[in-house]
Amino acid sequence: MPTDPYWNHNTQYHPWVLDQVPATARTALDIGCGDGLLARKLATRCDAVLGVDIDDRVIANAPAAPNVHLEHADFRDLDQTFDVVTAVATLHHVPVRDGITALRHLVAPGGTLAVVGLWKMHPVSDFHYLPLLPAIWGLDRWRRRSFGGPDVTLADPRETLTEIRSAAAEHLPGAEIRRRLMWRYTLRWRRPR
Ligand SMILES: C[S@@+](CC[C@H](N)C(=O)[O-])C[C@H]1O[C@@H](n2cnc3c(N)ncnc32)[C@H](O)[C@@H]1O
Numbered sequence: 001m002p003t004d005p006y007w008n009h010n011t012q013y014h015p016w017v018l019d020q021v022p023a024t025a026r027t028a029l030d031i032g033c034g035d036g037l038l039a040r041k042l043a044t045r046c047d048a049v050l051g052v053d054i055d056d057r058v059i060a061n062a063p064a065a066p067n068v069h070l071e072h073a074d075f076r077d078l079d080q081t082f083d084v085v086t087a088v089a090t091l092h093h094v095p096v097r098d099g100i101t102a103l104r105h106l107v108a109p110g111g112t113l114a115v116v117g118l119w120k121m122h123p124v125s126d127f128h129y130l131p132l133l134p135a136i137w138g139l140d141r142w143r144r145r146s147f148g149g150p151d152v153t154l155a156d157p158r159e160t161l162t163e164i165r166s167a168a169a170e171h172l173p174g175a176e177i178r179r180r181l182m183w184r185y186t187l188r189w190r191r192p193r
Pocket of ligand 1: 010011031032033034035052053054055058073074075076087088089090093094149150152153154155
């Protein structure tokens with residue numbers, strides 16, 4: 001397992017993502033792979049990992065690693081399927097229904113989709129998130145020496161968690177969505193065989 005060169009609100013959830021990889025998984029896809037850190041970690045669990053990012057500059061600067069292929073592409077244009085598909089802080093870069101339907105088609109029968117996402121906070125439905133702020137600030141403070149990350153394109157989330165849940169209920173039946181610390185939710189879905 002590569003040692004993390006930095007910590008941030010996305011790498012915080014890499015252990016969760018890796019826990020979703022079934023022992024039988026051979027192929028993995030990480031969409032919006034950035035510098036490929038998660039793709040390199042996935043390669044410790046799978047035989048072949050593809051990382052795609054729409055930003056060719058970030059792909060060109062990513063370190064090479066065995067069994068990892070990084071490619072400049074929009075994930076919505078891919079037509080292969082994979083045993084595991086991961087998306088960390090990327091789904092909110094496209095309209096949620098477009099993104100979710102494209103991700104669904106990339107998961108092989110019996111395969112797993114693991115998303116770490118951002119949502120647009122709503123003052124009413126996210127009110128009970130407020131008591132978590134001290135824990136978020138505490139963790140940020142504790143990890144600040146290692147805080148960092150690749151120079152990637154960022155975007156503000158456009159959809160509330162209610163909208164994301166509704167899109168998932170329609171296109172990823174049975175998906176499990178959980179609100180997490182560090183302004184992230186996780187979504188796990190298994191495609192039926
Ligand atoms: C916030 S960054 C997250 C990068 C990485 N997953 C991480 O956790 O550090 C979002 C990434 O998604 C990429 N991206 C945005 N839209 C994309 C698309 N349609 N297809 C592939 N990559 C996309 C951006 O170029 C950017 O590198």
